[in-house]
Amino acid sequence: MANHHEQSLRRGGSFELTLERLTKVFQAADGHEVAAVDHLSLRVTAGTFLTLCGPSGCGKTTTLRMIAGLETPTSGEIYLAGQAIARIPPNRRNIGLVFQSYALFPHLTVFDNVAYPLQVKKEAAAVIRREVDEVLGLLELTTLTQRYPNQLSGGQQQRVALARALVTRPSLLLFDEPLSNLDARLRIHVRSEIRRLQKALGITAVYVTHDQVEAMSMSDEIAIMRDGKIEQVGPPKTLYFHPATKYTAEFIGRANLLPARVLAVEGSSARVQVFGREYRLSLPGAGVSPHDEVAVMLRPESVSLNGEGSKDLVGTIRQMTFAGTTVDYVVETDGMELLVTELGDYREVPLDEGMQVQVRLNADRMHLLSS
Amino acid sequence: MNPTARVSEALQRAPRSLGGWLLGLPLWAWLGVFVLYPLVSVLLTSAGESYWEILVAPHSRRAIVNTLALGATVAVLATAVAFLYAYTVTRIALPKRVHRLLHFIALIPTVTPPFVFGVSLILLFGRRGLVTHMWLGLRGVDLYGFPGLVIVQVLAFFPYAYLLLRSLLLEMDPTLDEAGIVYGGTPFYVMRRITLRLLLPGCASAVFLVFTLSTTDLGNPMFIGGDFMVLTSQIYVTVIGLFNLKAGSVLAVALLIPCLILLALQKYVAARESYATVGERAARPAMRTADPWIRLPLAALSFAMAAFVIVFYLMIVVGASVKIWGVNYTLTFEHFHRVLFESWMLGTRAVLDTMLLGAIGAVVGSGIGLLGGYLVTCSRVPGRHWFDLCVTLPMAVPGILMGLGFSIAFNQPPLLLSGTAFIIVAIFLVRTVPYSQRAVVAAIMQVHKSLREASTMAGATELQTFRRIVFPMIRPAVLAGIIFNFTRNITTLSGVIFVVSPRWRLLTAAMLAEVETGRIGGAASLGTLLIVVVWCVNLLGYLLFERKNLRRLGA
Numbered sequence: 013m014a015n016h017h018e019q020s021l022r023r024g025g026s027f028e029l030t031l032e033r034l035t036k037v038f039q040a041a042d043g044h045e046v047a048a049v050d051h052l053s054l055r056v057t058a059g060t061f062l063t064l065c066g067p068s069g070c071g072k073t074t075t076l077r078m079i080a081g082l083e084t085p086t087s088g089e090i091y092l093a094g095q096a097i098a099r100i101p102p103n104r105r106n107i108g109l110v111f112q113s114y115a116l117f118p119h120l121t122v123f124d125n126v127a128y129p130l131q132v133k134k135e136a137a138a139v140i141r142r143e144v145d146e147v148l149g150l151l152e153l154t155t156l157t158q159r160y161p162n163q164l165s166g167g168q169q170q171r172v173a174l175a176r177a178l179v180t181r182p183s184l185l186l187f188d189e190p191l192s193n194l195d196a197r198l199r200i201h202v203r204s205e206i207r208r209l210q211k212a213l214g215i216t217a218v219y220v221t222h223d224q225v226e227a228m229s230m231s232d233e234i235a236i237m238r239d240g241k242i243e244q245v246g247p248p249k250t251l252y253f254h255p256a257t258k259y260t261a262e263f264i265g266r267a268n269l270l271p272a273r274v275l276a277v278e279g280s281s282a283r284v285q286v287f288g289r290e291y292r293l294s295l296p297g298a299g300v301s302p303h304d305e306v307a308v309m310l311r312p313e314s315v316s317l318n319g320e321g322s323k324d325l326v327g328t329i330r331q332m333t334f335a336g337t338t339v340d341y342v343v344e345t346d347g348m349e350l351l352v353t354e355l356g357d358y359r360e361v362p363l364d365e366g367m368q369v370q371v372r373l374n375a376d377r378m379h380l381l382s383s
Numbered sequence: 384m385n386p387t388a389r390v391s392e393a394l395q396r397a398p399r400s401l402g403g404w405l406l407g408l409p410l411w412a413w414l415g416v417f418v419l420y421p422l423v424s425v426l427l428t429s430a431g432e433s434y435w436e437i438l439v440a441p442h443s444r445r446a447i448v449n450t451l452a453l454g455a456t457v458a459v460l461a462t463a464v465a466f467l468y469a470y471t472v473t474r475i476a477l478p479k480r481v482h483r484l485l486h487f488i489a490l491i492p493t494v495t496p497p498f499v500f501g502v503s504l505i506l507l508f509g510r511r512g513l514v515t516h517m518w519l520g521l522r523g524v525d526l527y528g529f530p531g532l533v534i535v536q537v538l539a540f541f542p543y544a545y546l547l548l549r550s551l552l553l554e555m556d557p558t559l560d561e562a563g564i565v566y567g568g569t570p571f572y573v574m575r576r577i578t579l580r581l582l583l584p585g586c587a588s589a590v591f592l593v594f595t596l597s598t599t600d601l602g603n604p605m606f607i608g609g610d611f612m613v614l615t616s617q618i619y620v621t622v623i624g625l626f627n628l629k630a631g632s633v634l635a636v637a638l639l640i641p642c643l644i645l646l647a648l649q650k651y652v653a654a655r656e657s658y659a660t661v662g663e664r665a666a667r668p669a670m671r672t673a674d675p676w677i678r679l680p681l682a683a684l685s686f687a688m689a690a691f692v693i694v695f696y697l698m699i700v701v702g703a704s705v706k707i708w709g710v711n712y713t714l715t716f717e718h719f720h721r722v723l724f725e726s727w728m729l730g731t732r733a734v735l736d737t738m739l740l741g742a743i744g745a746v747v748g749s750g751i752g753l754l755g756g757y758l759v760t761c762s763r764v765p766g767r768h769w770f771d772l773c774v775t776l777p778m779a780v781p782g783i784l785m786g787l788g789f790s791i792a793f794n795q796p797p798l799l800l801s802g803t804a805f806i807i808v809a810i811f812l813v814r815t816v817p818y819s820q821r822a823v824v825a826a827i828m829q830v831h832k833s834l835r836e837a838s839t840m841a842g843a844t845e846l847q848t849f850r851r852i853v854f855p856m857i858r859p860a861v862l863a864g865i866i867f868n869f870t871r872n873i874t875t876l877s878g879v880i881f882v883v884s885p886r887w888r889l890l891t892a893a894m895l896a897e898v899e900t901g902r903i904g905g906a907a908s909l910g911t912l913l914i915v916v917v918w919c920v921n922l923l924g925y926l927l928f929e930r931k932n933l934r935r936l937g938a
Contacts, residue, residue, distance in 0.1 A: 103567045115558035129566035
């Protein structure tokens with residue numbers, strides 16, 4: 013059943029979204045002008061699920077609201093399917109937006125909430141009936157059509173909001189932190205549900221969240237934002253293993269940033285010294301030159317304790333956090349603290365706080381950061 | 384639980400309850416003497432009469448029908464205007480200063496006695512009015528009666544509806560409007576189908592509120608009602624003109640009935656559906672539409688309303704400063720001079736008495752409200768919920784009924800208070816304490832419960848918690864309440880008209896006397912003085928409390 017619905021909804025099609033030097037300047041309370049979004053350029057290819065991710069105040073929501081048309085850009089342009097839309101009022105853009113609070117109309121039933129976008133377009137009643145039924149079927153809401161929003165659970169409200177966003181077969185789907193009001197378990201479920209739908213419908217989607225786990229588990233591409241600008245764009249794996257900057261490295265996942273010195277640059281790789289040992293690492297995008305003080309990123313799971321083979325360092329466990337699947341350690345070594353993550357504690361002699369351990373760094377996973 | 388523990392718990396509790404009782408008893412006594420006793424007195428006075436005969440008498444029937452017709456017309460019109468005005472202020476793209484100015488102008492009538500607008504109507508649309516007589520050249524034409532009352536009461540009372548609807552519009556989840564727009568609605572469509580629909584319960588509340596204000600207004604029907612008698616003016620004429628206390632009491636009790644029904648309806652609607660507060664609290668202000676089709680007409684209407692308010696307001700000052708309205712427009716201070724300094728300085732005394740008694744009433748009223756609010760929210764005194772109900776009961780009682788009750792109850796032993804300042808202050812208190820207490824209760828509710836609990840956990844008693852945690856946080860509300868009380872005290876007419884005496888004079892009553900003797904210039908100059916006093920005190924209050932408050936909030 014669901015598959016049939018997905019097939020017919022597909023007619024919406026997928027379109028490319030381009031932001032060109034998009035800027036939004038706000039007047040702060042003290043009279044100063046603040047650029048919430050600062051000459052931001054971004055391309056979202058057709059059918060891609062892109063997440064704007066960053067801490068609060070980085071401009072991600074403002075960017076989303078400009079795409080939706082709820083904020084007017086100070087300068088710059090937005091192209092959807094090649095058409096400039098920045099000056100088109102929001103009610104004529106045909107973009108679906110799922111609000112953080114869902115923004116379901118409390119005085120309308122589920123059916124009327126979902127029918128609203130079609131009713132305002134003055135579609136024929138029969139068409140409205142058909143389209144709404146279809147999208148309600150797709151989201152498994154058929155049994156709830158006559159309920160009011162306050163009679164629904166959080167997850168159900170979420171699905172109604174999604175149905176309303178999809179009913180007009182929009183050219184673009186936007187999400188403004190839609191999962192922040194759900195409990196942790198439901199969040200994981202809805203996450204995969206949204207992703208499955210988006211893929212099945214092939215619709216281009218822009219998703220805003222500050223939660224990097226959410227971003228990584230849903231997206232084709234993530235754009236890390238910082239102070240109204242884009243720090244780095246790329247698929248989740250690229251950002252995780254090959255972040256371009258310290259900022260990205262620390263925002264996506266947890267990271268050890270080891271102080272390092274460049275000894276020599278040889279072709280596409282560099283010899284660097286970390287904790288007194290030499291490693292040969294491939295060069296990052298931006299250039300580094302000999303004698304530069306740089307940082308080498310090593311994820312906590314690429315550090316092992318008391319393992320076989322050579323040891324690099326000796327350290328003391330300062331903190332141990334048991335989380336079931338994994339155990340996190342903070343190991344003090346050479347005057348800095350290393351984060352270490354291991355799979356559950358299966359050791360014969362369990363490690364504990366205060367113990368001395370041998371530390372091994374996985375050289376294959378070291379990643380040279382340019383800044 | 385073992386016996387020792389039970390005893391120690393009882394010991395812990397005892398002092399608290401005792402303290403509460405000590406505070407509670409005088410308040411209960413106060414309620415009994417100054418709220419219930421006067422009301423019962425009116426009821427007893429009216430009881431001997433044949434209610435039915437008085438109520439079906441032609442003049443009473445006419446007054447009842449007129450009251451309802453006027454109330455309904457004014458309520459619907461004022462609410463409609465108020466919605467459009469509030470929508471302009473909260474949802475239409477205009478410069479921030481314009482929004483602030485519109486809001487400020489709408490506040491003016493709330494600190495002005497409504498009958499000031501009545502006097503202005505006489506000046507503008509009376510037989511010798513500026514518009515009717517001078518500009519249009521009409522002879523013997525006026526807008527007295529129903530049309531004039533509608534104009535004046537809409538102007539005087541729409542701000543109350545506006546303030547209610549504005550706060551609802553500000554609280555409404557802004558994403559609902561946004562969703563309405565994003566999913567293809569035009570601003571006009573969203574205004575009708577989303578915003579207005581969600582605001583309907585609020586609009587109903589506003590209608591009932593304005594209806595009550597209209598039916599309990601005495602000044603305007605007296606000033607400009609002409610032959611159009613409503614219940615309040617009928618009561619006044621019956622009691623003062625015909626000396627028929629019994630018939631007056633019957634009519635006053637009859638006036639109570641629609642007021643109680645309206646209050647009940649208002650509560651019912653408010654309790655039933657309040658969509659406006661569903662969802663997220665407004666974290667971000669709502670979108671303001673720049674769509675010319677909706678912006679221009681709404682802005683035009685709001686500016687027109689604001690202009691009307693200003694013109695009516697200024698007219699009082701002009702009317703006070705020219706020689707003979709409609710005949711000789713030479714500037715003069717003669718009216719001020721006459722009302723202030725002639726006839727044994729009666730006007731000056733009225734100004735001073737009004738300020739003195741109004742101020743005493745305001746401060747004491749806030750004190751009682753604070754005490755009552757504390758008892759209702761923070762203490763465990765038995766019967767505190769009943770107490771809240773009884774204190775707030777006078778909100779539903781028309782001022783003229785309360786005033787009549789006072790004049791009957793305290794004109795005879797055991798409590799012979801007629802002619803004293805005390806009776807005037809007492810009626811001020813009865814009329815303001817409900818609002819003070821409500822404001823205090825609301826302010827205390829704003830203080831998060833966990834703060835009080837944290838204080839209790841830290842070992843503080845209830846009284847300590849109130850004094851050291853709650854009171855400092857609600858102090859701005861209490862101080863603002865004093866200003867509000869003062870304003871209300873010195874602008875009321877219906878409440879004091881039966882208790883003023885030659886020994887203690889009040890400006891509002893003096894104004895009525897001037898109008899009744901046809902001295903519009905004198906009435907206008909007394910009105911001007913009243914306005915000046917109100918503005919000075921409100922400005923002072925603003926400078927002392929509000930600004931400091933705003934600064935603390937970082938605005």
